[in-house]
Amino acid sequence: MDYFLVILIVAAIAGIYWFFIGRDQAKSTRAESLHNQSSGIFDPAAAEALATIDNIAEPTSQDHLRRGNIRRYNIAEGNARVARNGQIPRVMDDYVAAIVCLDPADAGAMRIVDDVERFADQLLLDNLTTQDDAALWMINDFTRVVANVAPQTRAKTAANIKADAIAVSESREEAAATALDAATMYTRDPQNVHDSTLNSDLRANLRKLRADAGHINAESFQREIQDEIARDPARGKHARATFDRMMEGGRISTFDNEKESDILNYVWARSHHPQNRKRAGLIKEAIVGALADGVENGSVVCANGRASRVLNSLVSVDHDPELGEGGAMTYEAYKNQIFKEVKDVITREVDVAKDSSDPKMRNVAAMYAGQDVAVDLSTESRFNAGMRREITQQVEQYGDKLKPNEIEKIKDECFIYAMV
Numbered sequence: 001m002d003y004f005l006v007i008l009i010v011a012a013i014a015g016i017y018w019f020f021i022g023r024d025q026a027k028s029t030r031a032e033s034l035h036n037q038s039s040g041i042f043d044p045a046a047a048e049a050l051a052t053i054d055n056i057a058e059p060t061s062q063d064h065l066r067r068g069n070i071r072r073y074n075i076a077e078g079n080a081r082v083a084r085n086g087q088i089p090r091v092m093d094d095y096v097a098a099i100v101c102l103d104p105a106d107a108g109a110m111r112i113v114d115d116v117e118r119f120a121d122q123l124l125l126d127n128l129t130t131q132d133d134a135a136l137w138m139i140n141d142f143t144r145v146v147a148n149v150a151p152q153t154r155a156k157t158a159a160n161i162k163a164d165a166i167a168v169s170e171s172r173e174e175a176a177a178t179a180l181d182a183a184t185m186y187t188r189d190p191q192n193v194h195d196s197t198l199n200s201d202l203r204a205n206l207r208k209l210r211a212d213a214g215h216i217n218a219e220s221f222q223r224e225i226q227d228e229i230a231r232d233p234a235r236g237k238h239a240r241a242t243f244d245r246m247m248e249g250g251r252i253s254t255f256d257n258e259k260e261s262d263i264l265n266y267v268w269a270r271s272h273h274p275q276n277r278k279r280a281g282l283i284k285e286a287i288v289g290a291l292a293d294g295v296e297n298g299s300v301v302c303a304n305g306r307a308s309r310v311l312n313s314l315v316s317v318d319h320d321p322e323l324g325e326g327g328a329m330t331y332e333a334y335k336n337q338i339f340k341e342v343k344d345v346i347t348r349e350v351d352v353a354k355d356s357s358d359p360k361m362r363n364v365a366a367m368y369a370g371q372d373v374a375v376d377l378s379t380e381s382r383f384n385a386g387m388r389r390e391i392t393q394q395v396e397q398y399g400d401k402l403k404p405n406e407i408e409k410i411k412d413e414c415f416i417y418a419m420v
Contacts, residue, residue: 027056028063035066036188038074039299046074061102065112068094072119073194073302092142095119099149104156110413111185111332113154118331120146121405122196154409158183158416165417171370172419176346179417180339185332192330193305197402199254201328202311206255208322209266209311212273218261221268222247228284235292242294242306252303255311263307267314275319286313334402335410338395342414345390353383384420391418 034049053059053067068091076087095116102109120143127139165179192198229239246260255263264287270276271283290313294306301309308328315327329337353365360379367375368383395411402410 024056024058027052028060031056031063031066035070037297038070039296040074040193040302040305041299042070042074043297043299045297046070050074059097061098061106061112062108064094064098064101065115068092068098089138091119092123092138096142096145099146099153102153104153105160108185108187109157110154110161110183111187113150113157114331114335116146117150117154117409118196118406121403154413155416158413162416162419172368173346173350174370176418177343180343180414183413183417184336184339186336187332192332193302193308194254195330195332197331197334197406198308198328199304201401202308203255205311205314205323205328206258206263206266208320209270210258213266213269216265216269218265221265224284225264225268225287228288229291232285232288232292235288238293238295239288239291241300242291245294245300246291246306246310250303252307254304255307260303260307264310267310270314270318270323273319279317279319282317283314286317289313329401331402331406334398338398338410339414339417341394342391342418345394346387346418349383349387349390387418387420388415391415391420 031049031052034045034052038046038049050067050070053063053070056063059067071087071094072091076091098112099116102112123139124143127135130136161182162175162179165175165182169175169178225243226240229236229243232239243264246264249259249261251257251259252263267287268284271280271287276283287310290309293309294301300306312327314323350365350368353361353368356362356365358379360376361383363373364375364380364383366373367380391414392411395407395414399407
C-alpha cells in the first residue's frame, strides 16, 4: 500500500511540475524554434512565436527578450507608424522585465544585459531632438531603470563566471583563460543584421563603395546581374526573388537612407574595378550567393538583411583589404575576438614576469601559474597594474569600432576574468 502511495505522490508532483513549469518550458522552446524559422519580417513563424510567448504563464528573461526582439525588429523595424502606435513602448516593457528578473547565473545572462543596455543607449541617441514629451518620459523612465539594474547584474554575472572558472582550475592563469572562454558566446540570432556595431561597419563599407563607384550604368549592371543569376540554376530562384525585391528601390534608414537598388549597384561595380580584374568572376559569384541567401524559410528577408548580405559579400574576394578582409562584425563577435586576444595578453604577461630579473616578480608569476609560493603584495600590485595596462591597450585598439562606453564595459569584464 505504501509503495503505491509513493507512486501516486511522485506522479502527482510530476503532473503539477508539468502543468506549471513543463508546459511553459515547452512553449519557450517552441517559440525559440519558430523565431529561428522567421525570415526577419512579421511572417507566420514570427507571428506564431509571439502568440506562443504571450501564452506562457511565467515568461523567463529569455522569453521577454525574444518577445521584445520580435516586436522591435519583425514588426516595428522600418515602420515608424507601427512603432509609434505601441510596439516600442511594449519592447521597453519586455526588456525591463528581461533584465529585472534575470538570474546572473543563467547561461546567456551577459548577452541579455548587453542587448538591453545597447538598446537603451540607441533609444536615447535616436531621440535626442524629439519634441514628444510623452515619448521622452517613457524613454527616460526606461533608461533610468536599465541604468540602475544593468551594472549590478553585469557585475554579478561576471563574478559568477569567474567563480565557476576558479572552481575547475588549478591556477589563476588557467582560471582566467577558462573564464574568458566561458564568457565567449556564439549566439544564433536571427536578428543580428540589426546589430548597431555590424551596421556601423557596413555603413563605412557603403560609403567607401559609393565614393569609389564612379559612373554607374544601372541598366547595364542589372542585365549583368540577371545574366549571372541565370547561370546559377541551383541558387537562381532565390537570388532572383531577392534581386527583384531590391530593384523596387526602397530606402533603408540604417544605410544613409540609400536605395536598395543603388547599394546593389555599388557592390556590383567592384566586379568592374581595374584591380579586381582577376577576381571579377569570384565577386559576381559571391554577390549572387548573397542574393540567394536573402531567402530564408521560403521568404525574402527584411531590407536590412538583404542589404547586409550584399554589402558583406565582398569579404575575401575584393582587392581592397578594408572591404575584403574580416568583414563587418557584430558587437558579440568583437567581444569574442577581444576575449581571445586578452587570453594571449595574460599568457604573455605571465611569461614576462617569469623571466623577470626581480625574484619577487618571478614569485608572483609562479603564484599566478599555480605554484604555492609566498608573494610580496606590492610586487603583486605592480604585476596586476601592468596586466591591466596591457589589457587596456589591447581593448582600446577597437576604439574605431566600438563606442566608448562599450569599450569600458568590455575592459571591466576582462579585468574581472583576468583577476587583476
